[in-house]
Amino acid sequence: MIDSEPLLDVRELSVTFTRKGGPTVRAVDGVSFTVRPGETVGLVGESGSGKSVTSLAVMGLLPRRGVEVGGQVLFDGDDLLTLPRDRMRDIRGRDIAMVFQDPMSSLNPVVPIGVQVTEVLERHQDLSGDAARSAAAELLSRVGIPDPTRRLKEYPHQLSGGMRQRALIAMALACRPRVLIADEPTTALDVTIQAQIIELLKELVQDTGAALVMITHDLGIVAGLCDTVHVMYSGRIVESAGRRELFAQPRHPYTGGLLASVPRLDAPRGRPLHPIPGSPTDVLRWSRGCAFAPRCPNRIEPCTDGPPPLESIGGRSLRCLNPLAETEEVAAR
Amino acid sequence: MLKFVVRRLLLLVPILFGLSVLLFVWLRALPGGPAQALLGERATAESVARIEALYGLNDPWYVQYWKFLSAAVQLDFGNSARTNRPVTEEMVRTFPATFELAIAALIFAIGIGIPLGYYAARKYGSWLDNLSVSGSLLGVAVPVFFLAYILKYVFSVQLGWFPTQGRQDPRIDADHPTGLYVLDGIITGNLEASWDAIMHLVLPAIALGAIPLAIIVRITRASVLDVVHEDYVRTAEAKGLWERTITRRHVLRNALLPVVTVIGLQAGLLFSGAILTETVFAFDGVGRFIAEAISNRDYAVLQGFILVIAAMYVVVNLLVDVSYGLIDPRVRVR
Numbered sequence: 001m002i003d004s005e006p007l008l009d010v011r012e013l014s015v016t017f018t019r020k021g022g023p024t025v026r027a028v029d030g031v032s033f034t035v036r037p038g039e040t041v042g043l044v045g046e047s048g049s050g051k052s053v054t055s056l057a058v059m060g061l062l063p064r065r066g067v068e069v070g071g072q073v074l075f076d077g078d079d080l081l082t083l084p085r086d087r088m089r090d091i092r093g094r095d096i097a098m099v100f101q102d103p104m105s106s107l108n109p110v111v112p113i114g115v116q117v118t119e120v121l122e123r124h125q126d127l128s129g130d131a132a133r134s135a136a137a138e139l140l141s142r143v144g145i146p147d148p149t150r151r152l153k154e155y156p157h158q159l160s161g162g163m164r165q166r167a168l169i170a171m172a173l174a175c176r177p178r179v180l181i182a183d184e185p186t187t188a189l190d191v192t193i194q195a196q197i198i199e200l201l202k203e204l205v206q207d208t209g210a211a212l213v214m215i216t217h218d219l220g221i222v223a224g225l226c227d228t229v230h231v232m233y234s235g236r237i238v239e240s241a242g243r244r245e246l247f248a249q250p251r252h253p254y255t256g257g258l259l260a261s262v263p264r265l266d267a268p269r270g271r272p273l274h275p276i277p278g279s280p281t282d283v284l285r286w287s288r289g290c291a292f293a294p295r296c297p298n299r300i301e302p303c304t305d306g307p308p309p310l311e312s313i314g315g316r317s318l319r320c321l322n323p324l325a326e327t328e329e330v331a332a333r
Numbered sequence: 334m335l336k337f338v339v340r341r342l343l344l345l346v347p348i349l350f351g352l353s354v355l356l357f358v359w360l361r362a363l364p365g366g367p368a369q370a371l372l373g374e375r376a377t378a379e380s381v382a383r384i385e386a387l388y389g390l391n392d393p394w395y396v397q398y399w400k401f402l403s404a405a406v407q408l409d410f411g412n413s414a415r416t417n418r419p420v421t422e423e424m425v426r427t428f429p430a431t432f433e434l435a436i437a438a439l440i441f442a443i444g445i446g447i448p449l450g451y452y453a454a455r456k457y458g459s460w461l462d463n464l465s466v467s468g469s470l471l472g473v474a475v476p477v478f479f480l481a482y483i484l485k486y487v488f489s490v491q492l493g494w495f496p497t498q499g500r501q502d503p504r505i506d507a508d509h510p511t512g513l514y515v516l517d518g519i520i521t522g523n524l525e526a527s528w529d530a531i532m533h534l535v536l537p538a539i540a541l542g543a544i545p546l547a548i549i550v551r552i553t554r555a556s557v558l559d560v561v562h563e564d565y566v567r568t569a570e571a572k573g574l575w576e577r578t579i580t581r582r583h584v585l586r587n588a589l590l591p592v593v594t595v596i597g598l599q600a601g602l603l604f605s606g607a608i609l610t611e612t613v614f615a616f617d618g619v620g621r622f623i624a625e626a627i628s629n630r631d632y633a634v635l636q637g638f639i640l641v642i643a644a645m646y647v648v649v650n651l652l653v654d655v656s657y658g659l660i661d662p663r664v665r666v667r
Contacts, residue, residue: 061570093573100571105564110586110661119582120572155662171572 006034007211008058008096008179012071015053019066027053029235029286030071033228035179040205040212042226042243044219044258050235051215052101055181057081058213059098060088075179094124097172099201101184103164107156113140113167114152120174139170143200162193166200173204180205181213186221198225219262223247231255234291241316251316251323253298290321298322334658341651345644352643353405353636357398360632369630388414401636410637415629420637423622428641429512430500430618431611435603437534438542443596446546450553450592451585457558465550472547477606481540481613488536495536498615502529533616541610545599552595556588563587590661597653601646 015028028050035041043051056062058073060080073080075096080088100106108116117136121127127135133152140148143166156164165185172180182201186194198221205212214226222229222243229246231239231254239252250256257276278295285291289304296303300322310319368384369376385391389400404411410420453465489497500514501507507526509517515534518527560566561584569583607620615621619638626634658664 059571061567089573089575091573092571098571100564100568102564106568108565108569108583108587109663110590111582115582119574119578123572123574123578157663168568171568 004036007037007039007075008035008213009074010034010054010058010071011074013054013057013073014068014070015050015057015062016068016070017066018068027235028057031232031235031237032071033230033237033240035211035213037178038205038209038211039228040214040226042222042229043213043215043232044217044222044229045232046217048234049232051232052183054232055098055183055213055215059092059096059181060085061098090124093120093172093177094175095177096179096181097175097177098181098183099165099168099172099185102188103161103168104188106168107164109156112153112155113159117152117167117171117174120171124175135174136170139174140167143167143170143173143204144196145170161189162196165189165193165197169197169200169204173208173210176208177210179213180210181215183215184217185214186216186218201225219258231258234286236286236291236319237310237317238292238319239316240318245316249326251313251318251326252320253296253322253324254292256324257295257297290319298324334655338651338655341647341654345647348647349640349644353402353640354398356636356639357401358394360630360635361394363630405637405640410640411633413626413634414631415626415634420633423634424619424638424641426512427617427619427622430514430616431604431607431620433513433515433530434534434537434541434607434611434616434618435600437538438545438603438606439596439600441538441542442545442549442599446549447553447589447592450550451557451580451588453550454554454557454561462554465554469547469550472543472550475543476609477540477544478609478613480543481537481610484536484540485613496529496533500530500533500617501526502533505529537610537614537616540613541603541606544606545596545603548595548599549592552592553588556591557584560584560588586660590657593653593657593660597650600653601649604642604645 011032013028013031014026017025017027019025031050031054033041033043043054045051053062057069058080060083062069069081071081075091078087080091083091107113114133114136117139118127118132121132121135125135136152137148140151145151145163145166151159151163151167156167159167165188169185180201185201186197189197201212201214202225204210212225214221216222226243229241229243230237231246231252233254239246239250239255241251246255247259250259254276257274260274261276263273276295285294286307289306290296290299290308293299293303298320302321308319308321310317312318313323368381368388368390372380372384382391389397392400401411408421412419413423416423449465453462456462485497488494496502505526507514507518507523508521510520511517514530515527518524518530565587566579566583569579574583604619607618608624609620610616611618611620612624619642623635623638625631626638
């Protein structure tokens with residue numbers, strides 16, 4: 001499965017925000033990754049690492065003014081970045097769908113849930129009237145919303161947060177897309193609901209054969225879900241690896257720091273957490289060397305001379321001049 | 334819903350009572366009086382006293398108020414001191430005229446305001462946007478009577494496109510079963526009269542609708558600018574919906590909520606604007622009639638008309654609240 005041709009091929013994607021009278025900000029810088037059919041890919045990083053902007057760029061949802069997008073996003077042999085807008089509208093929602101972070105604000109408050117589900121079916125599948133409504137009820141029950149026929153007539157404020165996210169997932173999967181992008185789909189939800197939603201997503205992508213791009217800052221989600229993981233820092237990928245390799249042996253100090261900062265239940269009581277010191281800077285620092293260098297425990301002299309290249313080392317990609325040693329047990333520090 | 338409407342209508346009682354007291358006291362505090370106004374500057378003291386006795390104007394104010402109130406609850410507001418006809422009759426004559434004018438002004442303001450505000454927001458920062466923003470500032474800033482005179486001078490007097498005054502060409506023979514002249518023409522099959530009434534409405538409606546138009550443009554623009562950045566609009570885009578659907582269903586339906594409130598408030602204010610507009614265009618409606626009543630200290634007319642206008646204002650706002658519940662499920666009243 002993993003050896004098949006990529007379905008989505010993102011090449012050297014860059015996104016620059018230009019503001020009148022302000023500095024230009026490069027939010028995404030030369031990001032490349034592929035998504036194969038049925039594969040689950042994790043895009044991990046802190047807030048401001050460019051992961052959400054990457055997903056919006058792939059979907060063609062960035063504002064047209066004040067944003068420059070470079071590189072290529074190949075899907076089915078087409079470069080989505082240069083596709084005419086109407087062609088892109090055909091692909092969005094049908095072939096590539098997206099679930100957003102905040103289910104509270106992602107549903108239109110004055111339109112019944114039913115209409116918001118059926119409108120996708122009407123747009124892409126030529127369903128209408130009763131056929132669309134029964135398909136919508138089917139979808140809602142598929143995502144675990146009880147009493148779907150009644151729910152279709154209700155408005156978003158009558159549903160709980162978890163139910164709303166389920167409804168949004170139903171909308172995203174309505175046309176059986178080949179790629180589903182989930183941008184922090186559980187961040188706004190209670191912890192107990194989070195697990196349910198992740199479980200649901202996992203189940204649904206398995207059933208429909210959709211590839212999943214999971215964007216998150218939560219390594220716990222990645223560990224239980226993703227085949228491949230890309231760790232982003234300040235707009236660039238710093239480490240890419242298979243899930244097992246990455247968790248068993250993180251090589252980039254940033255990945256190591258992320259793993260070490262996850263609270264563990266099996267750790268002795270009272271042991272302090274290990275945060276990564278400092279915070280990511282707003283303006284990208286890659287021009288003056290590794291952007292992570294100021295916070296990095298493994299920093300060496302050449303790190304600040306110039307941006308380190310992304311190199312393939314033993315089946316993974318790594319952007320680091322002084323990676324963590326192969327044997328170093330990070331998680332147990 | 335019904336309970337809500339009834340409760341709000343009951344609220345009318347204290348509002349109207351309070352207003353009637355205020356109005357009564359305030360009118361009598363004005364210098365001069367109806368007798369003086371009726372008889373003119375050179376009236377003798379005796380004739381003034383005789384008129385005052387005739388109309389009960391010498392009684393203490395609370396006696397006068399009680400007389401007024403007990404008649405008013407039976408919708409009898411007395412006779413106009415100026416025309417000597419029952420105030421209710423004058424209402425039946427003048428209210429439809431102003432109502433028609435207000436509707437025309439609202440059609441003008443809403444019909445242009447909402448699309449203009451929407452496109453200004455979508456073309457944010459473009460010449461259309463700048464024009465609409467500065468134009469709406471001008472619309473609010475220019476006094477109604479000034480605009481009315483300019484419109485009348487340019488389009489009626491100079492260009493001759495529209496009639497200069499009145500509601501209907503006197504040479505047209507038309508029946509008026511409802512008092513709404515445009516509607517009357519349609520009912521009686523006299524389309525020529527309808528068209529003539531419309532032509533008479535155009536300029537007054539523009540003058541009266543200018544301020545509401547400006548406010549509607551601004552509110553629509555600001556509201557659309559807010560809504561297009563909402564997450565649910567992005568969700569709609571992510572679904573690949575047509576721009577048309579996104580605009581109608583996801584942007585406008587939300588963006589128009591505050592606009593509806595503003596339209597309601599403005600609709601209530603149209604009556605005060607009508608005083609100026611109707612005077613300039615010699616449009617025989619409530620505004621012009623009240624203006625004349627003020628200069629004649631016509632107590633009965635002022636009391637009756639202002640109370641009815643206040644009641645209408647409350648009812649219009651009630652309608653706005655009810656319609657708000659219809660378009661926004663979150664505030665649906667129980």
